[in-house]
Amino acid sequence: MSKFIFSGGWVVDPIRDKIRRADVLVEDGLVKAVGTRLKEPQAKRIDCRGRFVAPGFIDLHCHLREPGTERSETIASGLWAAFASGFTQICPMPNTSPPIDSEALVRFELEAAAGAKGARVIPVGCCTKGRQGRELAELGGMSLAGARAVSDDGNWVSDAGVMRRVLEYAKTFNLLVMSHCEVPELSGSADEGLVATQLGLTSQPAVAEAIAAIRDIMLAEWCGTRIHICHVSSRLTVEVLRWAKQRGVEVSAETCPHYFTLTSERLLTFDSNYRINPPLRTEADRRAIVKGLADGTIDCISTDHAPHSLEDKEKEFETAAPGIIGFETAFSLGYEMLVLKKVLSLPELVARLSVVPAQILGIEPPVIEPGREANLVVLDTELKWELNKARIFSRSSNTPFLGRMMRGRVVATVLKNNLYFDSEFLTIDE
Amino acid sequence: MAELKHLLGIAELTRSEILAILEQARRFREVLDRPIPIVPALRGKTIVNLFFEPSTRTITSFTLAATRLSAQCLNFSAAASSTKKGESLLDTVENIEAMRVDGVVVRHSAAGVAHFLARRVNCFVVNAGDGCHEHPTQALLDSFTLLERLGSYSREAKGLPYSRAGLESLDGKRVLIIGDIAHSRVARSNIICLNKLGAQVAVCGPPTLVPAEVEKLGCEVFYRLEKILYQVDVIHMLRLQAERMGSGLIPSLREYRQFYGLTRERLAQLKPEVVIIHPGPVNWGVEMDYDVREMPQSLIMNQVKNGVAVRMAVLYLLAAGRGQVNWEMTNEE
Numbered sequence: 135m136s137k138f139i140f141s142g143g144w145v146v147d148p149i150r151d152k153i154r155r156a157d158v159l160v161e162d163g164l165v166k167a168v169g170t171r172l173k174e175p176q177a178k179r180i181d182c183r184g185r186f187v188a189p190g191f192i193d194l195h196c197h198l199r200e201p202g203t204e205r206s207e208t209i210a211s212g213l214w215a216a217f218a219s220g221f222t223q224i225c226p227m228p229n230t231s232p233p234i235d236s237e238a239l240v241r242f243e244l245e246a247a248a249g250a251k252g253a254r255v256i257p258v259g260c261c262t263k264g265r266q267g268r269e270l271a272e273l274g275g276m277s278l279a280g281a282r283a284v285s286d287d288g289n290w291v292s293d294a295g296v297m298r299r300v301l302e303y304a305k306t307f308n309l310l311v312m313s314h315c316e317v318p319e320l321s322g323s324a325d326e327g328l329v330a331t332q333l334g335l336t337s338q339p340a341v342a343e344a345i346a347a348i349r350d351i352m353l354a355e356w357c358g359t360r361i362h363i364c365h366v367s368s369r370l371t372v373e374v375l376r377w378a379k380q381r382g383v384e385v386s387a388e389t390c391p392h393y394f395t396l397t398s399e400r401l402l403t404f405d406s407n408y409r410i411n412p413p414l415r416t417e418a419d420r421r422a423i424v425k426g427l428a429d430g431t432i433d434c435i436s437t438d439h440a441p442h443s444l445e446d447k448e449k450e451f452e453t454a455a456p457g458i459i460g461f462e463t464a465f466s467l468g469y470e471m472l473v474l475k476k477v478l479s480l481p482e483l484v485a486r487l488s489v490v491p492a493q494i495l496g497i498e499p500p501v502i503e504p505g506r507e508a509n510l511v512v513l514d515t516e517l518k519w520e521l522n523k524a525r526i527f528s529r530s531s532n533t534p535f536l537g538r539m540m541r542g543r544v545v546a547t548v549l550k551n552n553l554y555f556d557s558e559f560l561t562i563d564e
Numbered sequence: 565m566a567e568l569k570h571l572l573g574i575a576e577l578t579r580s581e582i583l584a585i586l587e588q589a590r591r592f593r594e595v596l597d598r599p600i601p602i603v604p605a606l607r608g609k610t611i612v613n614l615f616f617e618p619s620t621r622t623i624t625s626f627t628l629a630a631t632r633l634s635a636q637c638l639n640f641s642a643a644a645s646s647t648k649k650g651e652s653l654l655d656t657v658e659n660i661e662a663m664r665v666d667g668v669v670v671r672h673s674a675a676g677v678a679h680f681l682a683r684r685v686n687c688f689v690v691n692a693g694d695g696c697h698e699h700p701t702q703a704l705l706d707s708f709t710l711l712e713r714l715g716s717y718s719r720e721a722k723g724l725p726y727s728r729a730g731l732e733s734l735d736g737k738r739v740l741i742i743g744d745i746a747h748s749r750v751a752r753s754n755i756i757c758l759n760k761l762g763a764q765v766a767v768c769g770p771p772t773l774v775p776a777e778v779e780k781l782g783c784e785v786f787y788r789l790e791k792i793l794y795q796v797d798v799i800h801m802l803r804l805q806a807e808r809m810g811s812g813l814i815p816s817l818r819e820y821r822q823f824y825g826l827t828r829e830r831l832a833q834l835k836p837e838v839v840i841i842h843p844g845p846v847n848w849g850v851e852m853d854y855d856v857r858e859m860p861q862s863l864i865m866n867q868v869k870n871g872v873a874v875r876m877a878v879l880y881l882l883a884a885g886r887g888q889v890n891w892e893m894t895n896e897e
Contacts, residue, residue, distance in 0.1 A: 328780045331752075331776055332781060333676065333697055334675045334752060335696075448653075448654055450653060450675075451675060451676040451680075
């Protein structure tokens with residue numbers, strides 16, 4: 135990559151919550167200069183007038199399906215889909231087949247990623263061997279290989295004694311412990327309530343999530359380890375988090391765009407694209423998630439990008455694999471549901487997608503400053519666009535948002551020498 | 565009435581659509597009493613019974629209904645084990661499309677399968693029971709049976725002139741559904757259907773077998789039978805599936821009978837004009853004692869008979885909705 139000037143845009147600084155008009159000169163993968171009317175004759179000029187230039191996004195929670203279910207997604211296809219959606223760094227969950235529960239498998243993941251273009255992988259290992267919830271996985275070895283976090287995602291570590299060991303042991307290696315909160319004995323495919331009753335589906339009440347969250351928060355406080363609560367879906371869990379934060383527990387939490395956008399009424403047609411775990415819940419839950427994001431009870435937004443091929447998704451509702459793809463729609467849904475509805479400012483939304491997840495992981499937050507690696511996105515908030523299969527980069531297209539008019543779009547992403555730009559909406563002057 | 569494309573659930577039907585099906589069923593009910601109980605309405609049509617779950621009564625009833633309409637009827641029974649492998653449902657869709665049948669009657673252990681098929685095939689789909697979701701023809705035949713005894717149809721039985729206007733309702737009739745509401749597609753379809761026909765519905769069962777927010781479907785909820793049993797016009801008993809025991813939802817069959825069964829003692833206290841129905845097959849000695857068989861209040865055998873007429877009406881109207889019927893039944897016939 136040679137020289138690029140991202141010219142005439144509004145540069146977003148989410149740390150100082152500021153926006154200023156400036157050009158950004160990127161040379162050989164580094165930010166060379168940020169300032170007005172930058173001149174550099176050999177640089178290609180990317181017209182960013184009326185657009186925003188912001189730090190690259192970080193996704194704390196996604197699924198790439200390699201190794202094991204490559205028909206749904208590979209590391210390479212997922213890294214590119216994430217990158218084209220504005221994510222420069224992502225944390226694939228280790229619930230692959232086999233699960234990423236050893237130093238060797240973390241190295242495999244990093245090796246596969248090294249040969250791919252797109253986002254950078256931040257490895258997450260399992261808490262327990264084989265995600266079985268019984269024995270500690272080799273957290274030290276995985277940390278040595280580059281893992282920054284551990285999670286048995288898809289399963290809750292339901293044995294409190296095992297979770298205690300995970301929390302105690304993870305602290306030594308400064309690994310973030312992420313918890314998929316779901317009491318298995320209370321689980322089901324839809325939120326418990328009128329919709330599940332009407333459809334005759336197995337149901338999981340919101341307490342299935344909240345009970346798991348409160349146990350893990352109390353254990354983490356007692357062990358003196360940070361804990362991160364994944365994909366918060368319910369009002370009850372938001373209340374648990376609010377209580378824990380007031381108490382001073384070192385707890386962070388994420389939610390996903392579908393939980394602040396959709397509710398369980400969508401299930402009424404039995405469309406398995408709405409089969410998600412945790413399930414879509416009520417309007418009261420949705421509002422509580424929005425409020426939790428507004429007041430900081432929920433720290434950040436992850437995608438829980440969960441690609442599934444037709445073989446796994448075009449099935450009876452209960453047996454269809456749970457989850458929806460999330461990279462392609464994350465920024466746009468955040469912009470529509472949070473910024474346009476005045477819940478968050480644009481810099482705040484960017485923070486929840488970039489700086490905050492970096493702080494939770496304990497990595498250096500991405501900023502647009504001279505001397506730093508080029509790690510940025512160009513956002514066009516005026517664009518209205520329809521989500522169709524041509525605009526999906528993932529190998530799978532299991533999303534209920536197909537056909538929806540979206541507001542705002544990532545039109546370019548840069549990480550070091552990697553560049554994605556959306557030629558449909560953006561031009562580069564040679 | 566708007567043309568019916570499929571019969572997926574009672575939830576998708578309007579009151580007037582329900583009444584139109586029941587009215588058609590009333591005519592077919594008369595046909596069934598003829599010496600030769602067959603009409604040529606669906607001659608040349610093919611209907612497939614696609615049953616992924618074991619059934620004796622429902623499949624027989626549908627087969628008989630199709631035969632009485634002169635349609636050809638095939639049974640395509642997939643073993644439960646093959647469905648667990650996952651892909652057979654999509655395969656099944658392709659098979660149906662390739663066979664070019666006119667209608668499919670589907671039963672499956674998973675909720676939403678009738679909807680799944682209806683979105684993907686060109687022929688009409690009748691839901692014969694999908695998981696714990698709906699069993700619309702059962703609710704229709706239950707309502708038909710109740711109307712025959714309690715509603716407008718009873719005028720005919722009493723020798724009064726039959727009138728179609730405004731009498732086909734169960735306005736104000738109090739119906740109590742007793743048993744495993746949570747896992748019953750019959751209960752769901754009935755609650756919705758009875759509400760649309762103007763009845764007041766109550767349900768009663770152990771709290772572990774009453775689903776969350778069921779009252780929002782339009783029913784009062786009781787957990788103690790004595791509080792409601794002797795105040796209703798209709799008692800609808802549900803079958804208690806034996807597997808509920810294994811999953812720890814009730815302590816024992818004995819205790820279930822004690823608190824929720826129509827025991828000999830309770831039966832003895834019922835008013836003579838009360839009506840008892842049950843979708844069958846009955847677990848005698850669990851939800852009901854054997855004495856019910858001898859009681860004039862029981863309409864269980866009427867339900868079976870009416871089931872054929874109601875299913876004939878459903879198949880006939882769905883085929884007619886697609887312009888596939890070249891024989892119309894007149895009032896005089």
